[in-house]
Amino acid sequence: MTTRLRVLDDGAWISVNDSREVRVSELWRLDAPDLCECALTDLVVENFQSVGVDGSTVKARVYGQCIACGATGTTGWVPIGRVRGGEFAELDRSAVRRVRR
Amino acid sequence: MPTDVENWKSEAYGREVRDRLFEFAEEGYDSIPDDERDAWFERFKWWGLYHQRNGQEGYFMMRIGTPNGVLEPGQLRTIGEIADEYARGPGTNPIFGDAYADFTTRQSIQLHWIELSDVPAIFEKLAANGLSTQQACGDSWRNIVGNPVAGKDGQEVVEAWPVIRDLNQTFKGNDDHANLPRKWKVSVTGSADGSGQGDINDLAFEPAYKSIDGDGEGDESEDAVGFNVRVGGGLARNEPRLARDIDVWVPPEQVSDVAGGLSALFRDYGDREDRYNARVKFLVDEWGADKVRETLQEEYVDFELEPAGRDVREEYTYNAGEGERNDLIGVHDQNDGRNFVGLNVLVGRMGADDVLNLADLAEEYGSGEVRLSQRQNVIVTDVPDDALDDFRDEPLLDHYSPDPSPFMRGSVACTGTEFCSLSIVETKNRQVRFARWLKVNVDLPADVDEFHIHLSGCTASCAQPQIADVSLRGMKTRKDGDPVEALDVGLGGGLGENPQFARWVTQRVPVDEVPGAIANLIDSFAAERDEGESFRAFVARHDDDELDAFVEPEETDYEDPMMHNTKRTWYPYAENDTMEDAPPTPADD
Numbered sequence: 001m002t003t004r005l006r007v008l009d010d011g012a013w014i015s016v017n018d019s020r021e022v023r024v025s026e027l028w029r030l031d032a033p034d035l036c037e038c039a040l041t042d043l044v045v046e047n048f049q050s051v052g053v054d055g056s057t058v059k060a061r062v063y064g065q066c067i068a069c070g071a072t073g074t075t076g077w078v079p080i081g082r083v084r085g086g087e088f089a090e091l092d093r094s095a096v097r098r099v100r101r
Numbered sequence: 102m103p104t105d106v107e108n109w110k111s112e113a114y115g116r117e118v119r120d121r122l123f124e125f126a127e128e129g130y131d132s133i134p135d136d137e138r139d140a141w142f143e144r145f146k147w148w149g150l151y152h153q154r155n156g157q158e159g160y161f162m163m164r165i166g167t168p169n170g171v172l173e174p175g176q177l178r179t180i181g182e183i184a185d186e187y188a189r190g191p192g193t194n195p196i197f198g199d200a201y202a203d204f205t206t207r208q209s210i211q212l213h214w215i216e217l218s219d220v221p222a223i224f225e226k227l228a229a230n231g232l233s234t235q236q237a238c239g240d241s242w243r244n245i246v247g248n249p250v251a252g253k254d255g256q257e258v259v260e261a262w263p264v265i266r267d268l269n270q271t272f273k274g275n276d277d278h279a280n281l282p283r284k285w286k287v288s289v290t291g292s293a294d295g296s297g298q299g300d301i302n303d304l305a306f307e308p309a310y311k312s313i314d315g316d317g318e319g320d321e322s323e324d325a326v327g328f329n330v331r332v333g334g335g336l337a338r339n340e341p342r343l344a345r346d347i348d349v350w351v352p353p354e355q356v357s358d359v360a361g362g363l364s365a366l367f368r369d370y371g372d373r374e375d376r377y378n379a380r381v382k383f384l385v386d387e388w389g390a391d392k393v394r395e396t397l398q399e400e401y402v403d404f405e406l407e408p409a410g411r412d413v414r415e416e417y418t419y420n421a422g423e424g425e426r427n428d429l430i431g432v433h434d435q436n437d438g439r440n441f442v443g444l445n446v447l448v449g450r451m452g453a454d455d456v457l458n459l460a461d462l463a464e465e466y467g468s469g470e471v472r473l474s475q476r477q478n479v480i481v482t483d484v485p486d487d488a489l490d491d492f493r494d495e496p497l498l499d500h501y502s503p504d505p506s507p508f509m510r511g512s513v514a515c516t517g518t519e520f521c522s523l524s525i526v527e528t529k530n531r532q533v534r535f536a537r538w539l540k541v542n543v544d545l546p547a548d549v550d551e552f553h554i555h556l557s558g559c560t561a562s563c564a565q566p567q568i569a570d571v572s573l574r575g576m577k578t579r580k581d582g583d584p585v586e587a588l589d590v591g592l593g594g595g596l597g598e599n600p601q602f603a604r605w606v607t608q609r610v611p612v613d614e615v616p617g618a619i620a621n622l623i624d625s626f627a628a629e630r631d632e633g634e635s636f637r638a639f640v641a642r643h644d645d646d647e648l649d650a651f652v653e654p655e656e657t658d659y660e661d662p663m664m665h666n667t668k669r670t671w672y673p674y675a676e677n678d679t680m681e682d683a684p685p686t687p688a689d690d
Binding site: 004010011012018023025026046061067070074 | 155561579
């Protein structure tokens, strides 16, 4: 089954199968040593740059800022949810996400 | 690889979209196939319609482009009537009520809660009154901005209004320029005050003199007046740029050729594979101003470009941080002996009843014409001297004052999370609360009567935060462990002869501590400034650490009811505000 993934509204939303599913302005906890030196990056998601898929995992590259140290930048691929049976389920907002290059 | 948006635009874009838009309006919102909605919403932007954010399904923001902010007699009434009849939705704003119009930083008008089924009737009424939404949004020529009192201003050096009208007529609905890689923002200023804010536009025409050789007999020459050309300004995406001087002077009659050439250059060479890199400011970064000029000369115009002339930038005062006419509020002389009266519209939002009331007053005391400034304010023109006192005594002017508190006068705010997908925080109502608190609790030094505070919900910078005394930009932080809305604080931005972007000195201040931070900052400014020193000059002579220390976030008796994540609501001010409480799409009627 094909899954349609898009960055919409100038980077404000990730759309999965024509439904806006993941929004900017959330706080995500990331294991992202390339972005900043914090043990865990506490990232304000400001803008989605691109969206992709890895198996059933939907992932995105995002621009944002760590609110603990102030570092800004674009992340590697961050998991944002999974597609199962054609349905998208967003990753729990409190989850720690591991960034992949 | 072209982006989704480019693919959608290549299938249908521009004027042809109108017929389909009307069909959808006739058949009902649900007639737009689910898997085509994003494509059609993108195309609708060209016709000034933005689908509102999640939770507000089926409702649109409508932007009406009013070139140079000029509303001819009767047009403000049309806006008020449309707002009153159509700009009503399921959410009621606790400060502004149910139907209102927003005046924008690009001299346009925005209405919210517009239903698709009403669009044909609204378009018909707009057209019957000489107004349009065409290209108010989307990837093409946007509303052309300038000094709003062009043609009437006693300070005008070169007549800009005929030039703007000609550009508007030439490039609106022009298929050769309808589908650009991204938006294309043009400013044409004819006055010596800099109020067209050309420095922050993709393309700017600014007044300049040029010595033109005489007829060859002797060494006679005369000063012609025209425009210098700058390209590649803009504020969005943490990448602010001032428009770059491309060393071109153009007489008024050739502005259209040069503007069309540069628009075509952007069309042909702009980046269509990465929308973040698509603005012309990035092309100018890559090429440099010299190559822009060379390419314009070689490929897009068929006459010899003149080098830049003598500009009047040293006279610029608008949003310059000191001097006269930092804005256009108050009573000012027109060139015909009458007056224009700038009224403060706090954060640019005016209730429909007030819009209609103002339309009455503009007819009673002036010619019926009003104009909109880039500081979200409204200007009533053509008021004779002997009508000024009575006009000022009108009760409406108690609220929309020609002599407001500096904190009211200086406030600019974008749309924010009330309707916008990109914004991180609530903005307009918050800025109203900030301004009211500052007015009551903070005193500026006696000789400082203007203080600009701009609040933008995100880095798109629709409130132009980088060119304010105090720049506020939406952020998040944690307070007592909980995520709360926050603001980054920048200082010392402004335009004028030597424009300067704000320096972001203090990050992520919880929103309830921002008024205290501004109060402490102003206390330090008052205590430590040199005699007569402007705030902008004060900021310029301190480093970032010193300024950060002046910005001392502090809780006060200011209370912020919107500390939580307003993006997770369907409407932040609803009693039951969760997404599950979102209203259904509006029924077709």
